[in-house]
Amino acid sequence: MRPFIFTKPATADQALIKKTNQAQFIAGGTNLLDLMKKHIALPEELLDVTNALPAAITANTKGIRIDAMVRNSAIASQAEVLSQFPLLAKAVLAGASPQIRNMASTAGNLLQRTRCPYFYDTTVPCNKRIPGTGCSAMDGDNRMSAIVGYSNQCVAVHPSDMCIALAALEANVLVTGRDKKQHSIPFKDFHRLPGTTPQLDNNLPANAVITAVEIPGNRFQKNFAYVKVRDRDSYAFALISVAAALHMEAGVISEARLASGGVAHKPWRWYKAEQFLKGKKPSAENFRQAASIAVGETKPLANNKFKTVMLQGAIETALQNCLTA
């Protein structure tokens, strides 16, 4: 690790004043410290925001607000989350391990970096780590890589589980810039596709702080599912994950949400499949067709063709599980 100055601002304002490109926030530290040990992140100063930022979950008539410093384990056991946003709790519990969930913050989870093995290996080229050096995954072992939305500069996938549920539930990310102006960024616009700037994971303005995530109220308390397919049963990142939520009226689907992890550089929504399901009966055949529509959007790489088959099955299973949740 490179030496750094450590400070602990007492308030969000103080944290923002000190924030520069060389001074980084640290919350749970589960991603940042790992990257610092590997000399991938090289901050000159760390600003510990564990006291500066709020850590409450507040429900109101419009929905729920989860503050930046709420730990992942707290989300998964909070009564209002469990009753009104059970899909979120499910996705959070599918991620990492109990120890890491006790440490990981809401904001940190949104900003965690890709697990592309070449991004982690500082001896090989990687456009995300050092722009312009090339992408080792493109023609390398891209078994874990993207099947949709990638560019010829980066084929990495977004690693979070929590974010897949937040994408499906159309959350908003509340951020405060250095000018103290507050913005609300719709979740679909928060993370980026790689395009020609794979070094950028998201659209958080430079040196801004995330203060909370808000989820609008919804009707997905009954029919929801989170399916995560991975190399081992637990404590592994997703090969494919699917967050599904349905609302049924008079025996037909009136609203459907489908999002996936492990497929793209950002949490990916399957809008066409959602559209297809609207007004349809919740039948195995309709679920199969919806999954096929999603798979139709994908274009796998040399080593990850298996992901399309896996995606088909994962979407069908998730939709099926929605009926028995």
Place this chain on the structure above:
Amino acid sequence: MERKQSFSRRFFLKTTSFAGALALIPPKAKALYTELKQRLIPTKEIMPLTVTINKKAYEVKADSRTTLLDLLRENLHLTGTKKGCDHGQCGACTVHIDGQRVLSCLTLAVMTTGKNVTTIEGLADGDKLHPMQQAFIECDGFQCGYCTPGQIMSAVACVNEGHTRSVAEIKEFMSGNLCRCGAYNGIVESIQKVAI
């Protein structure tokens, strides 16, 4: 176990290997290295910190980069907590901070100021083992024992959290602790035994 010799094996290995390595470097190269290092690497930031570990308050000075794991093992010689991967992937370094299980390898020591840390050394009550330690012995919850301090710290938390309603639940909530010897069945049994 009573320790007869005044130097531990750990101390002997550390000092002799260090002296041995130093003797091999020619003095000129050493000077060049020190100069280069000063130029390339920013100076270390040494910080005072106060942590309570196993109910005892410690005031130490440590490099800002020190993880809680390294503070425990290298600075305070509490070597019960183990370093497996140092990257959050194995759970060997699990300790409790304010009663919650966390990974000490991904925790900065300075960030534990004012908090209560419990390590494996803090579980037993004098010579009386913690029920979970006793259960691990009775149920063969380990083989080589390297992952064991982390497993036990995690197991104690798992019971406190109430995640013991089924074998499947125990396995899921113990998945953050890997055991290369594969003592998993004994570990699950130990937890069931204490959870009743």
